[in-house]
Each structure stands twice: as C-alpha cells, then as structure tokens.
Amino acid sequence: MSEITNLISKRAAARTTSHFTTGPTDGAPVGFKAHPNPLPLHWGMPNNGFFPIDSIDLNLVDYPFQKSLQLTNNSLENLSLTGSSNGGQSVTPPLQPTKNLKTIRIERHTTDPDLIDIATGLQYANVEGLKPLLNFTRDFINRTHKPGYDDWETIITNGAGDGLNKAADALLDPEDVILIEEFTFTPFLQNVKNAGGIPVPVKLTIKSGSQGLDLEYLTDLLENWSTIHPDKKKPKALYTIATGQNPTGLTQTVEFRKKVYELADKYDFAIIEDDPYGYLALPPYQTPSSTIKLDTFLTVDEYLKDHLVPSYLEIDTKGRVIRIETFSKLFAPGLRLGFIVAHKEVIKAVSNYSAIVTRTSSGTSQLIVNNVIQQKFGGVDGWLQWILKMRITYAHRRDVLLNSIYKSEAYKKKFIEVIDPKAGMFVALIVNFPEGTDFLAKLKLLVWKFAEYGVGVVPGINMAVDKKFSAEHANFFRLTYAPANSDDELIEGGKRLTDAINDFFEKGLEF
Ligand SMILES: Cc1ncc(COP(=O)(O)O)c(C=O)c1O
Structure with missing residues (x-):
C-alpha cells in the first residue's frame, strides 16, 4: 500500500464500477468451458461501417507560424541558419522535421499498434484512454519526468481543468484542507469547493529570482498548524503550479521542490502539481533580433538535461504526487485533452470518477493528437522537437514584450x-x-x-x-x-x- 492510499477521499474510495454488459464472473458451474469465439449481441455500439468518415487527411506544419513566416520568405530552419557563425561550413539545424510529411492520412483501419484508426477512435472506448495514446503518455513521462517509484500510471483527461477537478475529487472530502499558492489558477477553487474542501492560501514571494512559494512561511504554517488554524483539519494536499506559475511566471528549482516534498512527507500530504507550462522552459531574456540564432536551438537531450526543470514526480518515492498534464498549450486547447500521472491507486479513483462524469475523452481528439505525434513527429523525441520550436517562438515573443517595456x-x-x-x-x-x-x-x-x-x-x-x-x-x-x-x-x-x-x-x- 502506498502512502497516498490514506489520503484518498472517502467518497472516491467508496465508488465502484460495473457495467450491465459484463457477463457472469462468479460461481461458474461445474463443467463450464468458455466458448473460444463468442459473438457480440450485447454491446450497444454501432459497427464502424456506420461511421460516415472513411479517412481523414490532416495538413500539417513543421513549425509554429510557418504560413506567416513563408509570406516573408523565411522558415524557422532558414532563420536558424542566418544566425550561425560557422565560418561558411554547412550545418544541419538540430530541429529538422523528423518525417517531413505535409499531410498524414488517418485510415478507417490500421494494423499499426502505435496508431489509432477511425474504427477505434470514433468508437466507444475505455475510460482510461485509447491504448496508443496512453502508451505515448507513459513513454513521454519516462523520457521527461520519470517518477521515483514504479507503481504509477496515466489516465487521459479532458484537459488540465478536468484533471484538476478529478484530483480534487480523489483527495478531498468535506472540510478537508488544501494549501494553495495565494495567487493561482482560480477555477481550481471551484473544484475544491465542489468537493467540499477548504482552500488555505500560502504566501508567495513575488520578485525576480524568487521561486514562488514562501518556504519559510509554509514550514512555519505546517509546524504551527493547530495554533494558527485550531478549527481546521491538517492539510491533505498542496496545489502548486511549480513551473511558469500562473499568474506570476515563477519557477521552483529542483532543490526547492525537494524541500517542499520533505514537508509533504513529514506532514503527510499529497502534492497536486499542475504543469501546463513547464515544457516551455525559456532561456534568459536577450535583446530580440529579427532572426532566430542557431545557438538558441537545443538538442532534445540538452533540453532534457539542462533546461527542463524536473517535476515533483521525479523526487516522489511514495506516490504522493499527482501530476496534471495537458495538450492545451502544446497542441491546442479546443481538443480538451490532457492526462494525469499518479500512483495507480489514485488513477483507479480518477478512473471510477471519470466513468460517471466524463466517461472517455473525445476519441477524435485522441486520434488526432496521437497520430500527429506518431505519423508526423515520429513519437516522443519528435514531439519534444516540436516543443523546442514552440519554446523558441515563445522566448522570442517574451523578449519582444520585455524589450518594449524595458x-x-x-x-x-x-x-x-x-x-x-x-x-x-x-x-x-x-x-x-x-x-x-x-x-x-x-x-x-x-x-x-x-x-x-x-x-x-x-x-x-x-x-x-x-x-x-x-x-x-x-x-x-x-x-x-x-x-x-x-x-x-x-x-x-x-x-x-x-x-x-x-x-x-x-x-x-x-x-
Ligand atoms: C495553471 C493552469 N491549470 C489548468 C489550466 C487549464 O488548462 P486546460 O485547457 O488543459 O483545461 C490552465 C489554463 O490556462 C492553467 O493556466
């Protein structure tokens, strides 16, 4: 049993799931032998031949704003070359599109296990998410933020907003306390309220060089909880946007996170890490130029090693951390797609809740995201290359805005x-x-x-x-x-x- 099991809300722990199409599971009569090839006259799911879509062609770009850059006869690849001072040597920009496909086709049927076809994507499906995308989320987390323990799983959600609501449900019973950065993504407060939880603000230090959460304040608050809040239960969770915090933009270092995690361990609370922005790890401000320099490009390995700030997951050895991910900022918000990474007991609680609130996430969104990542970008590293292109574009925008202010x-x-x-x-x-x-x-x-x-x-x-x-x-x-x-x-x-x-x-x- 993980430490987190004690923190799961009574409401979530009490839920069970069953479906009326499930066959008999207990007390098989003596002599029963299952038929090797039973025919489905039980599921009310339309055969995919009824679907009016036979295939989908998706026309794609290789980098953000490709069309507008083309109007000025530039591309991110060309721009990168203009910035290099390599003495006339030809260089290969590190971010060449992996597969260079302009169009990918999603077929009604495929035998490729990494892809989702129309017959599957547009069909009823399991609550956790479609297998190829679920596999991708695991591979992605293994590559970027491998948790410090083994019993973790992922589940697809309808974006971070949905993930947060499910995390609140999984942890909070009425009167349970959750610590929240004093300035935060306030829609989450409604999720807390909906679960009956009580939000308690934690001070932030808002200045250059700060990491957000005021650690001294937090430590004191926890040490003296029963004096400061004699009428409240001990906190069950901390909600933090640890990287590129909304609204302050502040980021916690890994050393800082370790200290916060120690407190979580000492005072036995969970950490909900909401991270829509973390992959957009930005270089420090530099005076913006009209060209993007080659030396601002990183390889995926450099990015992962030196730039991407480690998640709380990586220091979590007990399954205390519930990480909320989303495709909203890296792919598109209208997909309503994201995922949660957490201990399998938490994922089970989330899955049981999903079964009654959202059921499975949109199959169309799942097949688009999955197949673009696989067919266009070639999987995890190709997807990270796309993220690096977004990172460069965001860094440039940040520089332009700051320059105007400076x-x-x-x-x-x-x-x-x-x-x-x-x-x-x-x-x-x-x-x-x-x-x-x-x-x-x-x-x-x-x-x-x-x-x-x-x-x-x-x-x-x-x-x-x-x-x-x-x-x-x-x-x-x-x-x-x-x-x-x-x-x-x-x-x-x-x-x-x-x-x-x-x-x-x-x-x-x-x-
Ligand atoms: C910190 C934070 N969490 C969650 C969300 C919601 O994201 P999604 O579109 O994935 O629901 C946002 C969106 O702005 C956000 O800033």
Whole structure:
C-alpha cells in the first residue's frame, strides 16, 4: 500500500464500477468451458461501417507560424541558419522535421499498434484512454519526468481543468484542507469547493529570482498548524503550479521542490502539481533580433538535461504526487485533452470518477493528437522537437514584450519592474507604488487607465485565493505574450501599458 492510499477521499474510495454488459464472473458451474469465439449481441455500439468518415487527411506544419513566416520568405530552419557563425561550413539545424510529411492520412483501419484508426477512435472506448495514446503518455513521462517509484500510471483527461477537478475529487472530502499558492489558477477553487474542501492560501514571494512559494512561511504554517488554524483539519494536499506559475511566471528549482516534498512527507500530504507550462522552459531574456540564432536551438537531450526543470514526480518515492498534464498549450486547447500521472491507486479513483462524469475523452481528439505525434513527429523525441520550436517562438515573443517595456519611460523611472520568466507564457509586472499606498484602490484606477490606453492585463488580485490575505502583495499584473498576432502587437501592447502607467504616476497616482 502506498502512502497516498490514506489520503484518498472517502467518497472516491467508496465508488465502484460495473457495467450491465459484463457477463457472469462468479460461481461458474461445474463443467463450464468458455466458448473460444463468442459473438457480440450485447454491446450497444454501432459497427464502424456506420461511421460516415472513411479517412481523414490532416495538413500539417513543421513549425509554429510557418504560413506567416513563408509570406516573408523565411522558415524557422532558414532563420536558424542566418544566425550561425560557422565560418561558411554547412550545418544541419538540430530541429529538422523528423518525417517531413505535409499531410498524414488517418485510415478507417490500421494494423499499426502505435496508431489509432477511425474504427477505434470514433468508437466507444475505455475510460482510461485509447491504448496508443496512453502508451505515448507513459513513454513521454519516462523520457521527461520519470517518477521515483514504479507503481504509477496515466489516465487521459479532458484537459488540465478536468484533471484538476478529478484530483480534487480523489483527495478531498468535506472540510478537508488544501494549501494553495495565494495567487493561482482560480477555477481550481471551484473544484475544491465542489468537493467540499477548504482552500488555505500560502504566501508567495513575488520578485525576480524568487521561486514562488514562501518556504519559510509554509514550514512555519505546517509546524504551527493547530495554533494558527485550531478549527481546521491538517492539510491533505498542496496545489502548486511549480513551473511558469500562473499568474506570476515563477519557477521552483529542483532543490526547492525537494524541500517542499520533505514537508509533504513529514506532514503527510499529497502534492497536486499542475504543469501546463513547464515544457516551455525559456532561456534568459536577450535583446530580440529579427532572426532566430542557431545557438538558441537545443538538442532534445540538452533540453532534457539542462533546461527542463524536473517535476515533483521525479523526487516522489511514495506516490504522493499527482501530476496534471495537458495538450492545451502544446497542441491546442479546443481538443480538451490532457492526462494525469499518479500512483495507480489514485488513477483507479480518477478512473471510477471519470466513468460517471466524463466517461472517455473525445476519441477524435485522441486520434488526432496521437497520430500527429506518431505519423508526423515520429513519437516522443519528435514531439519534444516540436516543443523546442514552440519554446523558441515563445522566448522570442517574451523578449519582444520585455524589450518594449524595458525601453519605456515608466521602466526607466522605476515605476515598474518585470519578472523575466524561466518558463511558460506569463510575466508579472510589478508596480512600485510609494510606501503607504492603498494598492487595491490604485490598481483599480490603473485598470481604467489601461482600458483607456487600449490594453488588457490581469490584476494579480483577481487571481487571489483570499483577497484580504493577499491585499498587501497584490501590486502586480499578469501579462502574457501568448495571444498576440505579431511582434508589432506585442511592441504596441507594451507601449500602451507603460505609457498608461507613466501617465498615472505623473498625475500623482490619479486617473
Ligand atoms: C495553471 C493552469 N491549470 C489548468 C489550466 C487549464 O488548462 P486546460 O485547457 O488543459 O483545461 C490552465 C489554463 O490556462 C492553467 O493556466
């Protein structure tokens, strides 16, 4: 039995599954011999011959924004060559497309065990996910974040939002406490509430070089729990977005994670690690150029060894960690596809819950993701190469936005600071209000200023677990370089934002 078994909610542990099509399983009469080839007159699943789709052709790109780069007669591969100073030697960019296919065909039937065909993908299926994709998730985790124990499994979900809801259900009974970074992905709070859980915020340190969670605060909180929260049960879990945290963009180092894990072990709680952004591990800011330099490309091995921050899974020896993954940020959000990695007992609890809430994830999404990864990218390493291309593109966007801010009057006058994120798609913009300022009132006014200047940002306070608890360190906004259509939009966005702040400060913090 794993340590995690004691942490599974009573509600989840009490669930069982059975299906009315299951044949007799107990007490076979003496002399019974199973027929070697029984015929299915029991399942209400339509034969795949009824499906109106015979094959699907998917037209694909080799790198993000390929079409727009082609308009300027560039490609990521070409761009990479322009940056090399190899004395005229010809070099092979490390990120050549593995299979170079522009189109892949998904057939009604295939015998390739790595692929999902239409007959399978569009059919009813098991709750855990279709086998080829499930195998991929295992191979992927083995390559990127191999857990420190053996009894782990994966299950396909409808994205991280769904994964989080299922993790909350698996752990939390009414009145159970879950620790949450004080600024967080707030939809999760509704999942906690839905399970009857009580969220308790943990302080974050929001400044450059910080790792997010305030470890001293957390340690003290746990040590003195019964004094600080005499009316609450001991925490059952910690929810953390440990890499490229939403909304602060902060990332915990592996040494830091080890300390947090030690606390989890000492005080017996689970860690829900939500990681939609971790694979977008970014190089430090550099002045953006119009070409992407070859030396900013990494091989997959270099990326895994030196850049990808290890997951909590890797230091987990007891199955305490529930890792929530998603294809939303690396493939596309509309797929509603992700997966959970956890101890098999947790996966069983999640699977039993899935059977009554979502059933299996969309087969269409599964077959598209799986077959693109296999047929186009050639499996795990090819998929990681695609991720490296996304990483370079995001790093460039981050650099363009930060550069626009660094050049501004507001930045030069130190009205603001930014945290250069080590991963993901969020930047915290800290506003240096004079001491004694009522942050919340001024932040509200600033948001009106931004609306007037024509730029949208998220006030940190909107993502607080408890606004009162966090009011004194809410002097920041979340910016993202993910949705912009072009570098020009990012430059202009940065300019509007900093002009608005400059205007606000020059008017003595008045509108
Ligand atoms: C931290 C975090 N968790 C979960 C999600 C939800 O992701 P999904 O689209 O996979 O449901 C998001 C989306 O923005 C997020 O930022």
